[in-house]
Amino acid sequence: MDKTKKMIAEVFSNIADGIENGTFKKRFKIGLTIYGSEHGINEMIKAAQLSRSKYGDFDIVLIGPKVDCDFEIVEVSNSEEGHRKMISLLEEKKIDGCVTQHFDFPIGISTIGRLVAPGSGKNMIISTTTGTMSTNRVDSMVKNCIGGIAVAKSIGIDNPTVGILNIDGARGAQRALKELQNRGYEINFAQSLRKNGEVLMRGNDILAGTPDIMVCDSLTGNLLIKIFAAYTTGGNYETQGYGYGPGIGENYDKLINIVSRASGAALICEGLKYCAMCAEGKVLHRAKSEFEKAKCAGLEEILIKEKPSDVEQVKMPAKEIVTYAIPGIDILELDNACNVLWRKDIYCESGMGCTGPVILVQSEKGEKAIEILKRAGYK
Structure with a gap:
């Protein structure tokens, strides 16, 4: 009995010392719902066993049917009930997190x-x-x-x-x-x-x-x-x-x-x-x-x-041959960006380059088009 008391006293003393010097670490409890796997319940139990043997620095609580293992088990009858139980265990702080x-x-x-x-x-x-x-x-x-x-x-x-x-x-x-x-x-x-x-x-x-x-x-x-x-x-x-x-x-x-x-x-x-x-x-x-x-x-x-706005209908300038590609415009913004150039009487077309969407303009108008798009916030 004296030996037992001494061991208990030493444990509490170590805990107190750990709290005082900051070395004491809480052991977290992580739940694992074991219904629902395509590979069966035994695969889930195997996962828990692997994690405990590999790490061992946190506790695992199984949420599922009663099975023959040495983990704490919270019994439920199916996956849906498992999720309900998982939520209640988290809300009651009985587990610190859960994998499902x-x-x-x-x-x-x-x-x-x-x-x-x-x-x-x-x-x-x-x-x-x-x-x-x-x-x-x-x-x-x-x-x-x-x-x-x-x-x-x-x-x-x-x-x-x-x-x-x-x-x-x-x-x-x-x-x-x-x-x-x-x-x-x-x-x-x-x-x-x-x-x-x-x-x-x-x-x-x-x-x-x-x-x-x-x-x-x-x-x-x-x-x-x-x-x-x-x-x-x-x-x-x-x-x-x-x-x-x-x-x-x-x-x-x-x-x-x-x-x-x-x-x-x-x-x-x-x-x-x-x-x-x-x-x-x-x-x-x-x-x-x-x-x-x-x-x-x-x-x-x-x-x-950044919220998308309705595409404004702008009259398209006269068609030109366009070979100058301007990259860096998101595909979701191409129509609005084209309208910005059309409004400035620069004909352009949208396209898709090897690295993503592009706007195509006449070569001589490339630098001017880039400057307009920059001012409009597209570059």
Whole structure:
């Protein structure tokens, strides 16, 4: 008995010392819903076992049927009940985060995934992979960037580099983010590894993992995560990366990380660790803070300027031979940009070059057209 008392006293003494000197770390509890996988419940249990043996610095709570294992289990009878129980456990603070599949987030929330770039082995954040920050494309991509920065900082990347994938809306997002940066919101833009070295990223940059955060829309991000997770297996079994990541929004208060129903044990193992890192890094608090800083820098005002307007009908000047290509105009803005030139009596046509959309004008009018577009805010 005396020996037991001594051991208990030593444990409490160590805890007290850890709290006093700052070395004591809370053990976070991460839930895992085990219904819903295309590979069965045993694959989910295997994922939990892998994560515990590989990391062991957080606890895992299974949400599903009663199974023969040594994990804490919260019993539910199906996937839908599992999601309801997951929400209640999060609200009651009985778990700090949860990994699940096929969860519907409200508008304003999108998930921040992580993949392993095959060209370098580097981890790269994909912002975003499912859900949507906004129903407006440019709005959504700008907010995806802010959410990605919050997640990166929460997992220990203090000054993450940001690249914008060269997709529809990228130019508008770049313009808005540059203005946000100029107004005081800190963004560390990456440079493409391609010869032009601009902020807009190519497919090569995904393979190489050029930026810490790759900003895109959720459908493109969803496709990227799926391809990079399963490209070695043929598609029906995901093995690589960390999944679709935590749902992030300006005021979202539940840490829910998503994996696919096709995800295998090795990926879910890393998804559990990713969730635990986000919990330890207070990712939801970080997100709120980052959005507040962006709003103080004029986020809402900037986004209003980027809202698409109705295309004004302007009389087209007389047709000319056009061979001078002006790149750098987003495809969603081509019609408005053409109208700007037509209004100045410069004939132009929209086109698509090998690097994206272009406006074509007569060679002699190229420099004048560029200057007009610059004044109108398109360059």
